[in-house]
Amino acid sequence: RYESVPQPPGDAIFGIVKEFRASTHPSKVNLSIGAYRDDQGQPWVLPVVKKAELQLVQSPSYDHEYLGMEGYAPFVQAASLLVLGKDSKAIKEGRVAAVQTVSGTGAIRLAYEFYKNYRKDAPILLPRPTWPNHPQIAVEAGIKTLEYRYYDAKTKGLDLAGMLEDIKAAPPRSIILLHACAHNPTGVDPTPEQWKQIAEACLSRDLDVFFDIAYQGFASGDLGRDAWAVRHFEERGFELFVAQSFSKNFGLYGERTGALTCVVGSKETAAKVTAQLGRLTRALVSNCPSHGAKIAAVVLNDPALYAEWEDNLQTMSKRIQTMRDQVFDILTKELKTPGDWTHIKNQIGMFSYTGLTKAQCTALRKDRAVFLLDSGRISVAGLNEGNVRYFAESLDWAVRN
């Protein structure tokens, strides 16, 4: 009956993780998935998360009951506040619709389902390049995708002119997906001045704006600054959808902790949109996992723990920056690797878009057991004192061959 089902291609990211796990190479390096590792290459449970989790499970009232369709309220409210900020007019005026989601992917899928119902036939514009799951989720949700230029391979920076041109040529009232910070995969973000121009262009086509913020706290190390673009768009009067992931900034990867925050026109609309998102959640997953949301809520709602969390974020982003600096120094000062490698230092967030070709990436995986994506993206968090030299030497080898 199902013999004709074709074998799908391996996932662009999880597929490489699988290859890494299967490798028996003694020096194998996993730079594929965006998951933080400590300097020993091990997963890092944030100390503040450990503390909050203990506090939570030791509480006599802790249980494993279902959450409601809209999720755990103390978490959802704190999530909206985290991204929109305490000065948000929308929060003050009660114009925020929000629900818990199955992390960032779940938030994106839920938003797409909502658009499909209430923004019928509107296509969604995605940056080129983008996180490979963005178009994939759209295909499964039955939403048409278009692209806008984002990255300029020549300058290894933002193609602002191309981006603005494509936005201004988009079908009016399309939906546009913007990475709020730490663009995945390029690590290239617009400056505040550039964001202002992007907002203008979106206004000119009356676009529905959808932010994906999966790395708040990882770009500048400052939670507020990383949400600058979202807050600017809110100030400009946009109605917005924002997909939030807590996988990276809380290290809650497997707990699938996320939220969808929407700024809408009125309090009445907010109530209806929240109820619709709850209805769609019920049909998709019934309700979300509770454990991660409860941990995050403990931290987000306690000023002392919140400060500790900011500290933990600093630990992660500083280590990533040190690795960027070390790769750059080894390539440029010691190995004299041909080419300009300043982008390794300048790109921000968890990823670096190395500029290596697909053939070089394949060779690195096959011959050196350095597992990076075909696009040339590396997760800098996979580097540490023990493997950074091997990685830099392998990169040098790939460039020279």
Ligand code: LMR
């Ligand atoms: C990544 O881009 O590596 C992460 O966002 C993990 C994922 O789900 O793809």
